Structures are given as C-alpha cells and as structure tokens.
Amino acid sequence: xxxxxxxxxxxxxxxxxxxxxxxxxxxxxxxxxxxxxxxxxxxxxxxxxxxxxxxxxxxxxxxxxxxxxxxxxxxxxxxxxxxxxxxxxxxxxxxxxxxxxxxxxxxxxxxxxxxxxxxxxxxxxxxxxxxxxxxxxxxxxxxxxxxxxxxxxxxxxxxxxxxxxxxxxxxxxxxxxxxxxxxxxxxxxxxxxxxxxxxxxxxxxxxxxxxxxxxxxxxxxxxxxxxxxxxxxxxxxxxxxxxxxxxxxxxxxxxxxxxxxxxxxxxxxxxxxxxxxxxxxxxxxxxxxxxxxxxxxxxxxxxxxxxxxxxxxxxxxxxxxxxxxxxxxxxxxxxxxxxxxxxxxxxxxxxxxxxxxxxxxxxxxxxxxxxxxxxxxxxxxxxxxxxxxxxxxxxxxxxxxxxxxxxxxxxxxxxxxxxxxxxxxxxxxxxxxxx
Amino acid sequence: xxxxxxxxxxxxxxxxxxxxxxxxxxxxxxxxxxxxxxxxxxxxxxxxxxxxxxxxxxxxxxxxxxxxxxxxxxxxxxxxxxxxxxxxxxxxxxxxxxxxxxxxxxxxxxxxxxxxxxxxxxxxxxxxxxxxxxxxxxxxxxxxxxxxxxxxxxxxxxxxxxxxxxxxxxxxxxxxxxxxxxxxxxxxxxxxxxxxxxxxxxxxxxxxxxxxxxxxxxxxxxxxxxxxxxxxxxxxxxxxxxxxxxxxxxxxxxxxxxxxxxxxxxxxxxxxxxxxxxxxxxxxxxxxxxxxxxxxxxxxxxxxxxxxxxxxxxxxxxxxxxxxxxxxxxxxxxxxxxxxxxxxxxxxxxxxxxxxxxxxxxxxxxxxxxxxxxxxxxxxxxxxxxxxxxxxxxxxxxxxxxxxxxxxxxxxxxxxxxxxxxxxxxxxxxxxxxxxxxxxxxxxxxxxxxxxxxxxxxxxxxxxxxxxxxxxx
Numbered sequence: 001x002x003x004x005x006x007x008x009x010x011x012x013x014x015x016x017x018x019x020x021x022x023x024x025x026x027x028x029x030x031x032x033x034x035x036x037x038x039x040x041x042x043x044x045x046x047x048x049x050x051x052x053x054x055x056x057x058x059x060x061x062x063x064x065x066x067x068x069x070x071x072x073x074x075x076x077x078x079x080x081x082x083x084x085x086x087x088x089x090x091x092x093x094x095x096x097x098x099x100x101x102x103x104x105x106x107x108x109x110x111x112x113x114x115x116x117x118x119x120x121x122x123x124x125x126x127x128x129x130x131x132x133x134x135x136x137x138x139x140x141x142x143x144x145x146x147x148x149x150x151x152x153x154x155x156x157x158x159x160x161x162x163x164x165x166x167x168x169x170x171x172x173x174x175x176x177x178x179x180x181x182x183x184x185x186x187x188x189x190x191x192x193x194x195x196x197x198x199x200x201x202x203x204x205x206x207x208x209x210x211x212x213x214x215x216x217x218x219x220x221x222x223x224x225x226x227x228x229x230x231x232x233x234x235x236x237x238x239x240x241x242x243x244x245x246x247x248x249x250x251x252x253x254x255x256x257x258x259x260x261x262x263x264x265x266x267x268x269x270x271x272x273x274x275x276x277x278x279x280x281x282x283x284x285x286x287x288x289x290x291x292x293x294x295x296x297x298x299x300x301x302x303x304x305x306x307x308x309x310x311x312x313x314x315x316x317x318x319x320x321x322x323x324x325x326x327x328x329x330x331x332x333x334x335x336x337x338x339x340x341x342x343x344x345x346x347x348x349x350x351x352x353x354x355x356x357x358x359x360x361x362x363x364x365x366x367x368x369x370x371x372x373x374x375x376x377x378x379x380x381x382x383x384x385x386x387x388x389x390x391x392x393x394x395x396x397x398x399x400x401x402x403x404x405x406x407x408x409x410x411x412x413x414x415x416x417x418x419x420x421x422x423x424x425x426x427x428x429x430x431x432x433x434x435x
Numbered sequence: 436x437x438x439x440x441x442x443x444x445x446x447x448x449x450x451x452x453x454x455x456x457x458x459x460x461x462x463x464x465x466x467x468x469x470x471x472x473x474x475x476x477x478x479x480x481x482x483x484x485x486x487x488x489x490x491x492x493x494x495x496x497x498x499x500x501x502x503x504x505x506x507x508x509x510x511x512x513x514x515x516x517x518x519x520x521x522x523x524x525x526x527x528x529x530x531x532x533x534x535x536x537x538x539x540x541x542x543x544x545x546x547x548x549x550x551x552x553x554x555x556x557x558x559x560x561x562x563x564x565x566x567x568x569x570x571x572x573x574x575x576x577x578x579x580x581x582x583x584x585x586x587x588x589x590x591x592x593x594x595x596x597x598x599x600x601x602x603x604x605x606x607x608x609x610x611x612x613x614x615x616x617x618x619x620x621x622x623x624x625x626x627x628x629x630x631x632x633x634x635x636x637x638x639x640x641x642x643x644x645x646x647x648x649x650x651x652x653x654x655x656x657x658x659x660x661x662x663x664x665x666x667x668x669x670x671x672x673x674x675x676x677x678x679x680x681x682x683x684x685x686x687x688x689x690x691x692x693x694x695x696x697x698x699x700x701x702x703x704x705x706x707x708x709x710x711x712x713x714x715x716x717x718x719x720x721x722x723x724x725x726x727x728x729x730x731x732x733x734x735x736x737x738x739x740x741x742x743x744x745x746x747x748x749x750x751x752x753x754x755x756x757x758x759x760x761x762x763x764x765x766x767x768x769x770x771x772x773x774x775x776x777x778x779x780x781x782x783x784x785x786x787x788x789x790x791x792x793x794x795x796x797x798x799x800x801x802x803x804x805x806x807x808x809x810x811x812x813x814x815x816x817x818x819x820x821x822x823x824x825x826x827x828x829x830x831x832x833x834x835x836x837x838x839x840x841x842x843x844x845x846x847x848x849x850x851x852x853x854x855x856x857x858x859x860x861x862x863x864x865x866x867x868x869x870x871x872x873x874x875x876x877x878x879x880x881x882x883x884x885x886x887x888x889x890x891x892x893x894x895x896x897x898x899x900x901x902x903x904x905x906x907x908x
C-alpha cells in the first residue's frame with residue numbers, strides 16, 4: 001500500500017452536532033488526482049445498517065471538501081454538503097420497508113464516515129478504509145431537559161430549553177401510527193421552544209381502557225404547558241404532521257380552551273367531520289378505506305380516502321374561523337394524504353372568509369408525505385401500522401429523494417422562522433444560529 | 436420587593452403593584468388569571484421585566500455547543516437593547532465539585548447584539564477582545580479552597596459550562612442579577628470514536644488512546660511531571676487529532692511499585708512503553724514521537740539518547756537537561772533532597788526553579804542532548820517559577836549548535852507564561868497544591884492569565900503542526 005496514502009486525513013466538523021446542523025467533511029493529504037470514495041455507515045436502534053457514499057477525485061493539493069467538490073456518482077451526486085446523511089439507505093440485502101426513526105433521543109445518532117481508495121460501490125464491509133471518523137448527531141442541545149408528563153392522564157414528554165425562560169410553548173403531534181414520538185420536540189426545544197410531544201392515539205389511557213381520548217385530552221395538554229412556570233402561557237403554538245394536522249386544525253378552530261399563537265400543519269388535510277371526536281374522525285377515514293389503491297409494487301396509496309375534497313362544510317374544519325397564523329407544508333408527491341388538494345381548498349376557504357393573510361403555504365414538487373427534520377433519510381415507502389388497522393401494510397409515502405431532502409431542509413428553516421416570528425415576536429433573526 | 440425565586444426572576448424596586456395591574460388591564464400580560472395566583476404573577480413579572488427592557492426575548496448562542504477543549508466557541512447575544520451594558524458569565528463545576536467562574540462586561544451595539552469573537556470586554560475576568568476568555572479566565576468562586584487547579588481526570592465525559600447573559604455590568608459574587616438568557620456548552624477531550632485503553636502490561640502503568648479508523652497511526656509517548664499520577668487529557672486530545680498516544684505514570688500511582696513520592700521505575704520502564712507503541716498493530720512503528728512536560732523533559736532526553744530507540748520528534752515543555760534526583764538507571768534516588776535551592780515566598784509557597792538551574796545541576800545528571808537525531812521543539816514559559824526553562828533551553832540550543840544540529844532545533848518562548856503550558860483555553864494556575872502530606876505544600880508555577888492563555892493557544896497549534904510535519908508527511 002502506498003505509504004503516502006496511509007496518511008490520508010479525514011475530518012468532519014463539528015464531530016458532535018445537532019441533527020439539523022451542517023457539517024464539513026474534509027479529506028487531506030491524499031495523492032493529488034486520486035480517486036476516493038467517502039462513505040457513511042449508520043446502525044440504527046433496531047440493528048439495521050444504513051449507508052451512503054460518493055465518488056470523488058482529490059484536487060491538486062490532495063484535498064476533497066464535500067461542501068465544495070462534486071460527487072461524481074454514488075447515493076448522491078453533485079455538490080451535496082449533507083448528502084452522506086440524507087441519502088443514507090438500508091445496505092443491500094436489508095429487509096424491505098425500513099424507515100429510520102430514533103426512539104431514544106437522549107443519545108446521539110452515530111455515523112461512521114470513512115474514506116476508501118478508488119471508486120467503490122459495494123462490499124465496503126470487506127474493504128479496509130484509509131481513514132475513518134465517527135460523528136455524533138444529537139436531537140438535544142446540552143442543557144435541554146426532558147420531562148415525562150403524566151399529569152391529567154397525559155402520555156407526553158416536555159422538553160425545556162436551557163436558560164431561565166420563560167419560553168414560548170409548542171404542542172407536537174404526529175400521525176396515525178401513534179406512539180410517543182419525541183425527536184422533533186427535542187430539536188425544537190434545542191431552538192428555544194418549550195415543546196411537548198403528545199401521544200394521543202396509544203396513550204396509557206387508551207391502552208388500558210381501549211377507548212380513544214376525547215377533546216379534553218388536548219386541552220389538558222395545553223393547560224399543563226400553559227401553567228408551567230417556565231412557559232410563557234400566552235405564546236403557545238401547535239405543530240402536527242399527517243393525522244396530527246387534523247387534530248391541530250380542530251383545536252385551533254374549535255377549542256374554547258386552546259388559544260394558539262400559531263399553527264404548523266405538515267402533510268395533512270382539513271377534511272374531517274366538524275365537531276367530531278378523535279374516534280369519529282378516525283372512523284370517517286375508515287369508512288372510505290375502500291378507496292385505497294395499490295401500485296405495481298403492492299404499496300398502499302391512501303391519498304384518495306379524502307378525495308374529492310367535499311363541498312359539504314360539515315366535513316371540513318372551518319379554516320375561515322382561524323384567528324392565528326397558519327403554515328401549511330405540502331409535498332406535491334404525497335401519496336398518503338391529499339395535502340396539495342387540501343391546501344388549495346384551505347386557501348380558497350380562507351380567501352372567502354377574509355383571513356387569508358394568516359395563511360402561508362410551502363409546497364414542494366416531488367416531495368412526499370414524511371416531511372421530517374432535515375437530513376432524515378427519505379423513505380418513499382415503508383411498512384406502517386395505524387392504530388385502527390392493526391396489521392402492517394407497505395405504505396407509499398411518495399417523494400423523490402433529492403427533492404424530498406431539499407424540501408425537508410427548506411421547510412425546517414422556514415418552520416423555525418415562522419415559529420420565531422409568531423412566538424418570540426418582533427424582528428426576524430437575520431441568520432438563525434447555524435441554519 | 437418580590438424576590439420570587441432564587442434562580443432568576445427579580446422584581447425591579449420601582450415597579451409598583453399598581454403599575455402591574457395597569458399593565459394587566461392593558462392586556463400586556465394575558466397569562467395572569469383573574470385571581471392573580473402567585474405562579475401567574477411570577478410569570479407576569481418576568482414578562483413585564485422583559486417587556487419593559489426589551490422588544491424580544493434575548494437570545495444567547497454558542498457555536499459549536501459541543502466542542503473539543505481546543506476548539507474555539509463563538510458566543511453571541513442577540514435581541515438585546517441597543518448600546519446596553521451586559522455581563523457574560525461562565526460557570527462550571529470541576530470533578531471535585533468546586534465552582535469555577537468567569538465573567539466579562541460588554542456593551543451591545545446599535546443592533547442590540549454582542550459577539551465575543553469581535554467585541555471587547557471592558558471589565559471582569561479579562562479585558563479586550565478574547566473569544567475564549569470565559570474559559571481560560573475561569574477561577575474558583577469566592578470562598579473556595581486554596582490552590583485549586585482544573586485538571587480533568589475522567590476524559591470520557593465533557594465539562595459542562597453554563598454561559599449566561601446578565602443585565603448590566605455585574606459579577607457572579609453580586610447577589611442580585613437578572614439572567615436574560617443562557618446556553619449550556621459541552622467541552623470534550625475526546626472526539627467520538629476515540630478508544631481509551633487502560634494499559635497494565637509489561638509492568639507499564641498507562642493509558643493508550645487510539646484515533647477512530649483502521650490506522651496505522653503515528654504515535655506519541657506522553658510524559659508529565661514530578662507531581663506524579665496519570666494525566667490522560669493531552670493524549671486524549673492527540674488521539675482526537677489523529678495520533679495514537681500513550682500517557683504513562685512513573686510515580687505517585689497505586690499500580691506502580693514503591694512508595695508514591697519516589698520514582699521506582701527507571702530507563703527500562705520507558706523503553707517498555709516505547710516498545711509497546713512500536714509493537715502495536717495500529718501504530719506506525721517508524722513514526723513515534725515523545726512529548727514531556729517539566730520532569731518529563733529529562734525523561735524525554737533519556738529516551739532519545741540512551742534507550743536505543745529513535746523517536747521521530749521530541750517536544751519538551753518547560754524542563755531541564757538533567758535532575759539531581761536521578762540515579763544512573765534513571766530512578767529517583769530520593770525526593771525533595773535539594774531543598775537548599777527551594778525559594779519560599781511570603782505565603783510559604785515554594786518555587787523550585789533554582790533546583791534546575793544548569794549551574795546547580797550535578798554535571799553527571801545532564802543528558803547529552805547533542806546526541807539526539809531528530810527534530811526537537813523546546814517550549815519555554817518565561818515566567819516559569821518551577822523550572823529554569825529559559826536557562827536550560829539556552830543550554831540545549833547551544834549544545835545542538837555546537838554539534839551542527841541547529842536545523843533540528845525549534846524554540847518557542849512566551850513572555851508572561853508559567854510552567855504548566857497545557858492544551859488551550861484552560862485556566863492557568865499560578866500556584867497549586869503540590870502535596871498534602873506530611874504537611875501541605877503549595878508550588879508556584881508562575882504565569883499571568885492573559886499571556887499564559889495566549890501561550891497555550893499558540894503552543895498547542897505549533898505542537899500539532901510540528902507533529903503533522905514530522906509524524907505524518
């Protein structure tokens with residue numbers, strides 16, 4: 001082996017970053033003009049291995065800077081500073097339908113980044129890299145506190161930013177799969193929002209009684225957040241994805257108790273039986289289950305369940321009554337919910353009602369349903385189990401990886417600006433920390 | 436009047452209850468319930484305090500928030516009032532539980548911001564433009580025990596340093612301060628993937644740190660001073676920068692033979708340590724250097740000239756060419772035998788400097804530095820009160836010049852710097868507890884905070900560059 005090539009130096013800065021932070025991957029001391037492969041490897045909590053790689057050529061100084069130099073081919077191509085993360089995919093031979101979601105957000109995601117001689121595409125496990133480093137990606141900034149919440153029968157987790165506060169609050173809802181999903185709330189707390197992730201479909205109450213929670217459950221969550229001594233009770237927002245959007249709109253419009261300063265609705269719809277309980281809304285979707293389609297890979301497409309968008313006002317949350325700013329995030333290739341059609345209808349309804357100044361729509365061509373925090377690997381489809389179906393289905397989410405990843409990055413930046421504007425008030429920060 | 440909680444919220448003396456209710460009526464504080472419960476009032480007062488001074492919640496950021504000890508952290512405050520006095524304060528607890536603090540006074544600019552990378556402190560623990568001043572100027576809090584120093588034992592966990600932004604020009608010891616914002620930073624000695632391996636074989640007592648990756652890696656043998664014990668943090672940092680590094684203890688360690696205040700191991704011990712590195716499958720046997728601080732310098736010269744090994748480079752920090760304590764085999768004959776050269780100051784703190792003045796060193800103890808065959812970097816703190824570093828560096832320089840080896844010699848000399856030139860952005864101890872028994876003795880290291888900090892920062896950079904040049908290329 002060439003002596004010089006032994007001394008190839010690989011560095012990633014920062015080696016410990018937040019999940020939404022960019023890093024700089026630098027190769028130095030390589031032979032000028034040499035062909036090298038940079039590869040990322042991650043083993044997720046359930047033991048599956050994910051990898052991404054790019055093919056590079058060292059320049060005349062023997063350097064490769066991933067944020068400036070193009071990958072010729074690989075799981076990503078072109079100049080992609082974060083390609084090694086967002087293009088991660090299960091290694092060949094893995095079980096189909098995997099999706100990367102971290103459950104324990106108190107420990108970091110560990111990614112091993114290595115550089116190999118030549119342009120390699122497979123068999124990395126049998127090759128010896130020239131150099132390798134380990135990078136940690138954290139959901140929680142130092143000092144962020146994680147507090148399980150069981151008050152009032154809630155199954156929730158509160159994340160408090162470090163510092164004296166008081167902080168604006170955020171209620172964080174996920175979709176039909178249920179569970180207590182904490183990672184987005186943890187990240188938002190790292191950005192200064194007291195965020196409460198809520199399990200509203202598989203809460204302790206539901207698991208023990210078999211009954212779905214009622215509207216009061218959300219109002220209790222709101223109250224608990226509002227009354228926390230480190231939360232500014234007059235500045236609380238709600239963020240929901242997928243079915244979480246349905247709940248968010250419901251609470252924002254109809255609740256006497258919940259007074260939101262802002263709402264963020266990702267990949268969802270306003271179509272729902274007005275004044276329906278959680279159970280009734282779920283039932284409404286179930287009724288239309290017959291409209292499920294399957295593509296050639298036998299992946300379930302659920303976007304038609306709510307189409308066509310009804311004209312009957314009793315079947316749509318009355319967005320004309322909204323009194324707080326609303327940010328809609330839409331993937332135009334969403335195969336799971338008709339988010340784009342809903343967004344158009346919402347726009348019309350609000351224009352007619354005269355409150356469209358409250359509406360902002362972010363619409364992303366070729367982005368799918370799962371618009372997650374940035375650099376989360378894109379899953380075009382994955383196995384999914386909703387609380388009502390009880391059996392796993394291969395669900396088509398949609399989206400093309402490159403555009404979907406760009407959408408995640410852009411949407412997150414804009415969500416943070418939107419929340420800052422409406423919850424912290426005053427001017428926009430000119431450059432928000434590391435984004 | 437309303438001291439609501441020790442932690443943060445303070446009530447301005449001039450803010451009357453009437454005024455608060457006026458503000459409630461103006462709906463500025465919608466979070467108070469009709470019955471004015473105390474928690475609600477607390478929140479309201481906090482809000483009013485903020486609203487009366489600022490348009491928006493102040494924000495304090497530190498980037499990167501998880502950093503290596505030798506990395507610069509960029510601290511910024513935003514959304515404050517314009518041209519406003521603020522204090523930035525750093526606080527942390529050492530492993531022994533002592534509180535260390537530093538603070539600095541700044542004035543926000545016309546945009547209501549401060550940036551410690553470019554702004555000047557006008558008072559506090561440091562003055563001037565010092566991006567990392569909050570870290571190197573840390574001092575034990577008022578009322579702490581004497582002679583404390585900050586030296587991390589467990590290098591696998593970070594120091595948690597809390598940085599806060601306070602209203603006005605104040606200090607940590609002043610009771611009433613309004614905290615506007617805070618951020619917690621982590622400062623690490625190890626990057627992810629560095630492997631820490633305890634070595635207790637071939638009679639060696641040490642810790643080996645390996646960088647992440649397959650290797651083979653260039654390596655360093657890391658030697659500390661006569662205080663004894665096993666200090667891992669420099670080796671941990673070397674491994675974080677891509678060099679395998681072995682720290683060894685040679686006295687004052689429970690796993691070593693003999694009483695703790697005597698060095699019972701000799702030349703063969705250090706030979707074994709060097710051999711261990713050479714034999715390690717992930718170490719490049721032809722690229723091993725040695726670094727020594729204080730007494731470690733003599734040991735470094737013994738390895739370079741008597742062991743039969745040929746290190747690729749040597750780094751010597753604040754040491755001497757010989758010691759009256761060493762016998763022929765490189766073991767310590769007896770300890771503290773040269774008390775005649777000790778100098779005590781008016782507090783009874785001792786300077787060992789004169790012990791190592793070349794004229795006071797027994798001639799047979801002086802190592803033949805002219806026989807070294809590799810590049811040597813000599814680092815000198817000109818205010819070193821523990822070793823006659825400058826005088827010894829002069830001697831070394833002359834010896835190498837006479838042997839026609841000046842091209843192998845690099846000297847870094849730092850005015851105002853003391854004995855313990857350590858990795859950067861850590862506090863300088865001008866004196867610390869040397870030993871507790873038979874009675875307490877404090878040793879003087881010398882050095883003044885600001886020049887010592889500058890020396891540590893510059894020396895570390897040069898050390899790493901020197902290692903890159905002679906061990907990697």
